Amino acid sequence: MASERRHYPGVRHSSRSLEVPEAAYATATPALERRAxxxxxxxFDFIWRLLRRTGLGPTDADDAAQQVFMTAAQKIARIAPGSERTFLYGTALHVAAxxxxxxRRREAEAPVPETYPVAGEGPEARAELGRAWALLDELLLQLPAELGRVLVLAEVEQIEVKEIAAMEGIPVGxxxxxxxxxxxxxxxxxxxxxxxxPFRGTDGE
Amino acid sequence: MASDRPPPNELGARLFAAARQEVPAADVRQRTLAAMIGTVQARGQRRRGRWQVAAPLLLAAAGVALCLARRPPAPAQSEIAREPVAAHPSTTPSAAVSSEREAPEPLPSHRRPPAPSPTLRSSGPRAAPSLSEELTALDRARGALERGQPTAALAELDAYQRAGGRRLVEEAEVLRIEALARAGEDSAARALARRFLATHPGSPLVDRVRSFLGSGAPQPTTRP
Known part of the structure; x- marks a missing residue:
């Protein structure tokens, strides 16, 4: 079931293309660097969190996020302005899969790490967050993949439905x-x- | 414990909020950006080299390469200094590999080429190669020629063709003419040169190919 969820067919990358003429590429480099x-x-944070919620551990999410952005760097001249997030999203789903x-085997054996990079949190809060993330992932795994994705985009990333539809390449309805x-x-x-x-329950601890 | 349990709505909201708090380490972000900038710059420089500064050089190099195909290399030539075609006299007699293009080239181990990068040939069904992948593929072919390995160059050019390379086909064909000539397959080289002139009459490489054809039957390259 996990493997069912973990494939992301039908995710469309941006089909718009903004070709930079070959000779202009070099002079466009500073602008492309700024885009990068x-x-x-x-x-970056969005893509990294997304990769985490597809079931990757923090270290694997680091590697996968780098891979996503390196893919973007290689194709940067062809990513239409404004469609960066959609491009990164589609790429991330493939990379994650x-x-x-x-x-898979290593992930299954890996314990939930206790040292998540959460700024300004004490060890107790970190442990609580770690449990929350693990529980969320466990629940997301029980949803069909396409439902889990829109839920994460809407609830975690708070992206509007219209934008989610564009990113998934599906009608808004x-x-x-x-x-x-x-x-x-x-x-x-x-x-x-x-x-x-995963929570202690009381607000006044 | 059960009394502490938040209602599902609240628990869900807290789970999502917890997920929002997770961020990657700052150094990962910085490393990624540095790698991206490096990639963008490298591509820009490659474009600059290929298309702005070195476009005439590319033509000159093709001409030099075609000349070299017909005679032993002369490492002191200035063109060779700029485009080091065959700068290293090969220890592998070309004639030894001229007949079996598809066979692995019998190289002494110390002259074995680096493992081909996976960009163009590894991944099975995939989209057409990008320009940079095509450039890389032709670089590999050129590198093989420079190392005196025309058979390896031909294999790289075959891989380029199989992978669906289409932007640099003229350059690839000129390289193939050169590689064939160096491998001792003069008639094939000349036939390909004639076909090149017929199919790419407007190519900037036409003059070089024409001079290759017009300068008499090229001698098979024999290396010292």
């Missing part, structure tokens, strides 16, 4: 209905958890 810097600044196939179903099923999974939850 902007892509990292704007989207490959990384998980490669690392389809994205909206997927998100509705995803939320319903996620609520059902949460209700089935019983007393299992």
């Amino acid at each position: 810097a902007a892509m990292v600044a704007d989207h 490959n990384a998980r196939r490669r690392n 389809t994205a909206a209905s997927r998100l509705r179903r995803a939320r319903e099923r996620f609520q059902m999974l949460l209700a089935e958890l019983g007393s299992r939850h």
Whole structure:
């Protein structure tokens, strides 16, 4: 079931193309460098978190994110301005699928790391966050892949449905209905958890 | 414990909020950016080299290469200094490999080429190669020629063709003419040269190919 979820067929990369003439490429380099810097600044955390929620551990997410952005660097002249996130998203899903196939056994054996890079948090809070992430991943695994993806985009990344539809390459109505179903099923999974939850419960600790 | 349990709505919101708090280490971001900038710059320099500064040089190099195909290398030539075609006299007699193009080239181990990079030939079904992949493929072919390995060069050119290279076909054909000539397959080289003139009459490489054809039957390259 995990492997079912882990494939991402039908994800469209941006089909628009902005060819830079060969001779102009060199003179365009500074502008392309600025674009690369902007892509990292704007989207690196998003892509890294996305990779984490597809089931990769932090170190594998590091590697996979680098791979995604290196792919973007190689194709940067052909990524239409404004479609960077969509390009990165589609690339990340492919990279994640490959990384998980490669690392499946290792991932299964790896303990949940206790040293997540969360700025300004103490060890208790970190442990709590670690449990929360693990639980979220466990629940997402129980959703069909296409529902898990829109749920993460909408709820974690707080991206609007219209943009999610563009990123997934599906009509807005389809994205909206997927998100509705995803939320319903996620609520059902949460209700089935019983007393299992990662938080201490009290706000005044 | 159960009394601490948040209702599903709240628990879900807290899980999502927790996920939002996770960020990659800053050094990963910086390393990635540095690698991206390096890639962009390298590609820019390659373009600059190929298409702005060295476009005439490319033509000159093709001409030099075609000349060299017909005589032993003369390492002192200035063109060779710029484009080091056959700068290293080969220890492998070309005649030894001239007949079996598809066979692995019988190289002494110390002259074995570096493993081909996987960009053009590894990944099975895939999109057409990018320009940089095509350039890399032709670089490998050129490198093989420079090392005195025309058979390896022909194999690289075959791989280029199989992978669907289409932007640099004229350069690839001129390299193939050269490689065939160096491998001692003069009639094939000349036939290909004639076909080149027929199919690419407007190519900037036409003059070089024409002079290759017009300068008498090239001698098979025999290396000292």
